[in-house]
Amino acid sequence: MSDELSEAPAASEFTSDEMMTVAASRSLHDGAVCFVGIGLPSTAANLARRTHAPDLVLIYESGTLGTKPQRLPLSIGDGVLAETADSVVGVPEIFNYWLQPGRVDVGFLGGAQVDRYGNINTTVIGEDYDDPKVRLPGAGGAPEIATSCGEVLIVMRHSPRAFVSGVDFITSVGHGRDGRARAELGLPGRGPVKVITDLGVLQPEERTNELTLTGVAPGVEVEQVRAATGWPLRVAEELGAQQPPTDRELRILRELKATLGNGESS
């Protein structure tokens, strides 16, 4: 990020990360109840609350319900989340009372790997769990967010290493190894409905649940997205073009990011 906050940006000057964050924020409807992860999802959700969705309800897994942070939280348990929340509850309660029964509309997730059926891996890279190539942080709250929220939005930077044909480990289920797991397991939520990246948007195709390119970011070619995707990416018949960030969205996003004052996790 190299935002020059002193200069007023022209609408044509924005980074691909800014486009991704704005696109993610636009995916959140006003009034929705949203379970927010730290990093990009948190930035997008807080941007949405400052633009088109002032009544968005933000829940963080540290136990803060209906939090309205004046600045971007630095971590999932940042004090500003507790100080500005309607209520602060324990971790068992946030998962058992608020997430599990289906009270949350949208789960907002990232990950290290995502595959063609929207399954997410944040556990290990490599096929041998006991001798991994890379040990990742693990599941956190994501497995149950992925199953119990009404729908799931995934925000990730696009690369062939991240967008793989099949994840090495399913930490959080999307549509399963064959695209049919949700129906077979009777999972309550709809699962991933959208994957928003710095190159565009992927959505599960209706019949197969395979992630398909449905929109590209301004200036991005389809071939570029294909090259950054680790499976033969299908493209929707009607490919949408994302609207660039408005001046207002960019201004608010940059003001918001300036409140972080520290390294953002991803």
Added chain:
Amino acid sequence: MARILQLDTAVAELVNDGDTVAMEGFTHLIPMTAGHEIIRAGRRNLTLCRMTPDLIYDQLIGAGCARKLVFSWGGNPGVGSLHRFRDAIQNSWPVPLEIEEHSHAGMANRYVAGASGLPFAVLRGYAGTDLPTHTDTISTVRCPFTGEELAAVAALNPDVGVIHAQRADRAGNVQFWGITGVQKEAVLASARSLVTVEEVVDELPEQPGAVVLPSWAVTAVAEVPGGSHPSYAQGYSERDNTYYQDWDAISRDRERFRQWLDVEIHGSERSPR
């Protein structure tokens, strides 16, 4: 009745080699100084339980105190990876580390079962994930009323639970507030418990919404101002984000980590700040 003890006395008395230890605190109120005292006491072969191992367990693992880690998310929050944790898993340094891996919901419910005196807890969890294949404390159970299959997780009952809180009175009644994570459950699930507090006061002020662990549910209380640093104690201190960022460089390198241990842990009676 909780006893008010010095931190080193409490650790010497309550934490033994080979124990299962839970040190909880969800970003807020992490009992860091108590963790440093366990390193200083040279404890070995511990089974460390914690939802978010973060820096406190990275340090204990790097110091060779742990044999096994039970957890649900192991990273440096807002910064990146835990390098001592990775080194132990990928290279068995300084000693091999066994892991038992859960989701947050699973871990939280394991403590709930433990605190409730039940052998296991049920939840809608893990379905469709690869976690149950590798973790034998995750299973399934059929609902006796509806026949529905649900996830079951084994109760977690540590030998000792350690938390940090804002304050206690001289009788050992404990108050804490803000983000309270799974601290109450961890204490109630454990056979013994140690609560470090910012201050011991003559009389607890009334604090609406405060979680209180009564004296009779706690084994020992130690007054350790700043005992959650670099995490924070709401109303007392701010999170030291620079420390979390600096830890990345220190922990990446075994030699730098050793120096850190020598200077910050073994070179001082108490860890700084």
